[in-house]
């Protein structure tokens with residue numbers, strides 16, 4: 318059964334991108350944020366991103382209008398009741414996600430509806446356990462910016478049914494045209510297990526006064542051919558998100574390389590979250 322009605326919880330960096338990807342693929346999207354104001358802001362972000370896609374010739378003006386009409390922003394979780402799939406992309410906070418999975422698991426009308434999380438590091442099995450529908454819960458990890466990045470990690474937990482995994486694989490490949498890879502339910506999955514210790518090492522290097530932010534980034538761009546240096550990439554991902562992922566990975570493996578360095582903690586305390594807050598390792602104009 319093809320998924321036609323889906324929902325996204327959280328309309329920040331990732332949630333707004335995931336909503337856009339689904340709307341552009343022709344799905345009907347309910348987008349739930351914590352308040353009417355936040356839902357409105359999420360819609361604004363999506364419209365801005367669609368306008369850029371139109372200017373670059375990726376979509377037509379009609380595509381833009383049609384995609385926006387398919388997205389229904391709201392602050393009411395109850396609006397998810399008739400969805401066949403919900404992708405949770407709220408802040409990387411275990412308690413927030415456990416509360417959402419408890420509530421949304423009970424809200425969904427269809428017993429076959431799938432409840433997926435875009436978490437980067439929180440155990441999928443725990444989200445399944447509180448949802449009352451563990452067989453229909455799994456991780457589906459998009460990459461930033463979701464409308465551009467082709468990769469999606471699929472993460473079944475110990476309790477996810479094989480049918481749920483099959484349905485999500487078809488959805489990702491056939492409906493969204495993205496490339497899935499299979500990961501195990503361990504904090505960080507494949508990509509962040511490799512990426513996060515690298516980013517944290519760059520932050521430690523900067524913190525120790527070893528080199529300037531610009532030189533660390535240029536080193537990896539010009540010396541290794543990366544499209545972006547580690548500090549600029551950290552700003553793009555969001556320093557609060559990297560801190561949360563590092564904490565979850567450290568909690569799981571007790572590997573010191575995963576532990577957030579003090580500078581990262583202080584920057585998050587100061588509200589220096591990277592591009593989304595206007596300042597991180599670099600300043601950004603809105």
Ligand SMILES: NC(=O)c1ccc[n+]([C@@H]2O[C@H](COP(=O)([O-])OP(=O)(O)OC[C@H]3O[C@@H](n4cnc5c(N)ncnc54)[C@H](O)[C@@H]3O)[C@@H](O)[C@H]2O)c1
Nearest residue numbers: 327328329330331332350351406407408409436437461554
């Ligand atoms: N930033 C990245 O590059 C990236 C990449 C892949 C996955 N992720 C994961 O995606 C998720 C979201 O990350 P993000 O970068 O979009 O964060 P973000 O801070 O940009 O957005 C999170 C959004 O969730 C909303 N939210 C919080 N609690 C909510 C609730 N109870 N109900 C509805 N909305 C709620 C917030 O208002 C905010 O707009 C996290 O689990 C993160 O680990 C992030």
